[in-house]
Amino acid sequence: MKTIHITLTQDHIKLLSLRPRRSSCLQKLTYEVKAQWIGVIELQGLVNSLKTGAPLTILNLRDGSIKDEGALALSEVLKVNTSLTTLDLGYNSVGDVGAQALSEALKANATLATLDLWDNSIEKEGALALSEALKVNTSLATLNLGYNSIGDEGALALSEALKANATLTTLDLWDNSIEKEGAQALSETLEVNATLTTLTLGNNRIRKEGALALSEALKEEALALSEALKVNTSLTTLDLSNNRIQKEGAQALSEALKANATLTTLILCHNSIEKEEALALSEALKVNTSLTTLDLNESSIGKEGAQALSEALKANATLTTLNLCHSSIEKEEALALSEALKVNTTLTTLDLWYNSIGDEGALALAKALKINTSLTTLELGNNRIQKEGALVLSEALKVNTSLTTLNLRSNSIGDEGALALSEALKANATLTDLTLGGNSIGKEGALALSEALKVNTSLTTLALWYNSIGDEGAQALSEALKVNTSLTTLSLSNNRIQKEGAQALSEALKVNTSLTTLALWYNLIGEADLAISEALKENAIFTQ
CATH class of the missing domain: 3.80.10.10 (Ribonuclease Inhibitor)
Structure with a gap:
């Protein structure tokens, strides 16, 4: 399969109406249009071309002035178009009206696989409409709603949709003012959804209660947590960065990791993870057999936390990436991690950027590097x-x-x-x-x-x-x-x-x-x- 990727300026959008002569080697023609070059007239021309069957598969209208009127026009196209697989409308202020129009199109469209609506002033009404579309749509695999304001009501609606949807694998809800109710609703969804593999909830307001609920979806039983994620067998990536999950939330997630066998990536950066949380996560790593990436960027794990993680690395056989940048790591912590590297055979990436290991910490790591045969990437920037x-x-x-x-x-x-x-x-x-x-x-x-x-x-x-x-x-x-x-x-x-x-x-x-x-x-x-x-x-x- 050969693909020709063409970027068109507004002066050349008329090329979309051309019909390329078929050849034995040209099977797919892909156009990409930069939104900042498109005005109302050019957008209408593009829409007309798409209605007539221009062989478009990727349409990038990011960072433009599409707004709700443009979204309405594009929605009409999506109802009949059978070639478009990716539509990027990020940074376009389509709002709830635009989201509602696109939702109606998604009910009819059977080819679009990726829809990016990042930063579009979409609130709960838009999320409700998109949720209804997801209940019947059979092609969309990736939906990016990051940096909108869907809130708990929007998250609740999407949660209901995910219970019925069988195709969506990636859902990005970064910075959407989602709090504990929304997190709890999503957690319940993870009990029954069997297709979602990546869920991004970074920079919301989930805090410890939401983390507890999400933990229920990651484990069989721990403390007073429910059985939610005990039955989930699809989720591989969970991003909870910058959510103030605190000690109880982190400990609940740690208990979940002891039982969960599918999660491969857990992002907890910017969550004020301290030594007690690090201790709990370390115990989980000793028995977990699926996690490959753990991101604890901007933590304060301290000497005891680093030592605990080091002990875990001596036993763990699956973790490949550990991010501890900006985590107050000094020479003592570097020494502990170095001891782990001498026996660990799976870790390939260790990120210690913006710490203070100094020459003594570098010496300890150097000794480990003479023995270790698995580490491929070592980040020591800004370490004195x-x-x-x-x-x-x-x-x-x-x-x-x-x-x-x-x-x-x-x-x-x-x-x-x-x-x-x-x-x-x-x-x-x-x-x-x-x-x-x-x-x-x-x-x-x-x-x-x-x-x-x-x-x-x-x-x-x-x-x-x-x-x-x-x-x-x-x-x-x-x-x-x-x-x-x-x-x-x-x-x-x-x-x-x-x-x-x-x-x-x-x-x-x-x-x-x-x-x-x-x-x-x-x-x-x-x-x-x-x-x-x-x-x-x-x-x-x-x-x-």
């Missing part, structure tokens, strides 16, 4: 790591054979740290993505990295933004680019590069055969951009 931390991580990279992504942005490793990492890159054969932006790296560090790039054959992305490599650093990297055949992305934005450095890079681009992206924002290259433009004419693969 200096040259000593970079030195020990570099030693680990010389022997580690699994890590592919290392992010050290916004630390202070300096030239000495860059030199150490450069030596590691000469030996390492697995790292593909290295981010060193904002690390006080000057020309000496750039020179060292350049020498590494001449022999390294695995690194594809190197981010050096917001350093001070200057023209000499840029010239050194240019020499490396002439022989390197693996690097595809190089970010040198905000590095005090001037004309000489840019000209050197342009010469490298004439012969380099792998680089597709070069970022030079916020430098002082002046007229040297013309030299780069000329070089790009000779480079057949460059994209940016």
Whole structure:
């Protein structure tokens, strides 16, 4: 199956009326129209084309001025159109009137699979209408109602619809003023619905009572909770970010995880998770066999919570991603997590961005990396790591054979740290993505990295933004680019590069055969951009 994806400006919308001649290789023609370019007349022309059977499958009218009148016109099209599968009307203020019109269309339409109504001023009346449509619609799989105001009444109506609907797999209700009653209604729905796999309820007002109700849908029995999610066998993703679920809610979810066997992703970021909640979640992880992603971003788990999670990781055999960024992790917590990494064989991503592990925490993690063979992504940005931390991580990279992504942005490793990492890159054969932006790296560090790039054959992305490599650093990297055949992305934005450095890079681009992206924002290259433009004419693969 081949698809041609065409983006049309308003001047070319008339092309929708053209009938492409059939060929053996052209089986589907997809158009995408940018809403901000469309006026009332152009929208009407588009509608008329769709009524006559233009082979449209994806229609993107996001961020425009469609409003309720436009939604009414599009609704009439959806009643007869048989090719459209995706309609994006995000940021269009269709309101309840527009939602009601689209709902009537959904009752008749049998092909639309994705409908995006993000930020459209839809309230309970619109949600009620959409709910009635979902009771009879047999094609819609994804409905995005994020950032509207459907409230508890809207959530209640959608809950009733989901008891009958057998096709919807993804429902996004982010930031909809849903409180505990709405959460309880959705929880009851999860008892009987067998198709929904992703439910997003982030940034609502569910709090602990709503979390307790949702927990009922995730477990067989715990405390005074009902049996709701004990029978649900379809939900795989639950997003409860920024909902103030508090201690009791988190503990209830933890009990649920002990019994649930289908949930793979649980997002609890921005929920003030502290040590007691972390302890409860840790106990659940010791026995849970389905969860692969746990997001605790912006928590305050403390030393005891980190130690508990570490103990859980020693026993858990399914979790692959753990997000603890911005969670007050310091050296003691990093030490505990490091001990877990020495024996854990499933975790592939550990996000510790914006903590304070320092050089001692980096040392502990480095020791773990010398033993661990499963971790592929380690995020250590903004962690007060200096040259000593970079030195020990570099030693680990010389022997580690699994890590592919290392992010050290916004630390202070300096030239000495860059030199150490450069030596590691000469030996390492697995790292593909290295981010060193904002690390006080000057020309000496750039020179060292350049020498590494001449022999390294695995690194594809190197981010050096917001350093001070200057023209000499840029010239050194240019020499490396002439022989390197693996690097595809190089970010040198905000590095005090001037004309000489840019000209050197342009010469490298004439012969380099792998680089597709070069970022030079916020430098002082002046007229040297013309030299780069000329070089790009000779480079057949460059994209940016």
